[in-house]
Amino acid sequence: MKKIALIMTMLSALALISCGSTQVSRYENGDSVKDLTGYWNENDIQLVCNELISGCVASPRVAGFKIAKGRDPIAIVGKIANKSSEHIDTAMVAKRFQTAIINSGVMEFVADSEQRQELRAEKLDQAENAYETAKSIGNETAADFMVQGTVHSHVDETGKEAVRTYQVDAQLIDIETNKIIWQGEKTISKYIKKASKKL
Numbered sequence: 001m002k003k004i005a006l007i008m009t010m011l012s013a014l015a016l017i018s019c020g021s022t023q024v025s026r027y028e029n030g031d032s033v034k035d036l037t038g039y040w041n042e043n044d045i046q047l048v049c050n051e052l053i054s055g056c057v058a059s060p061r062v063a064g065f066k067i068a069k070g071r072d073p074i075a076i077v078g079k080i081a082n083k084s085s086e087h088i089d090t091a092m093v094a095k096r097f098q099t100a101i102i103n104s105g106v107m108e109f110v111a112d113s114e115q116r117q118e119l120r121a122e123k124l125d126q127a128e129n130a131y132e133t134a135k136s137i138g139n140e141t142a143a144d145f146m147v148q149g150t151v152h153s154h155v156d157e158t159g160k161e162a163v164r165t166y167q168v169d170a171q172l173i174d175i176e177t178n179k180i181i182w183q184g185e186k187t188i189s190k191y192i193k194k195a196s197k198k199l
Helices: 002-019 042-057 060-069 090-104 113-129
Strands: 074-083 145-158 161-174 180-193
Touching (some): 042 161
């Protein structure tokens, strides 16, 4: 009788544990991520960056550069400023801009400033320790254009309802002349309705 009671207790405990276990869903590239809070998320980054860069590479001035110079323009992503009311990892936005530019096939891309410092250090090391096959320090390719951007946010809230709006502005700037040759913006608005509190 005691054994039966012990087995029943263990089965009940197992049932309770399994009912309250954490569930995890895996998302691969291109999958939609559930929007649990209404805050800025991976889906927003992908949507904004892909749409803005699509507009950028389709710009008549980008096409004009290729005709005038006889080669693809070379770009780099500069500062993406966060002027929103929340913490946003703008490094992820910059990296997604970079991916969209490279995958467009319209513009080429050069390493960012941090990568260039590491590459220069490697070239100096090669010059000292592998001089016969060392890569030249003075043969870097300079960027023609820099992509810069800003993330803004605004919340319109009353009671249990809110509309959270994100706006991302981006510019393609000629590094030599400082002229803005393309500018675009993308806005995402999310309606959020908070659940009623249970007594």
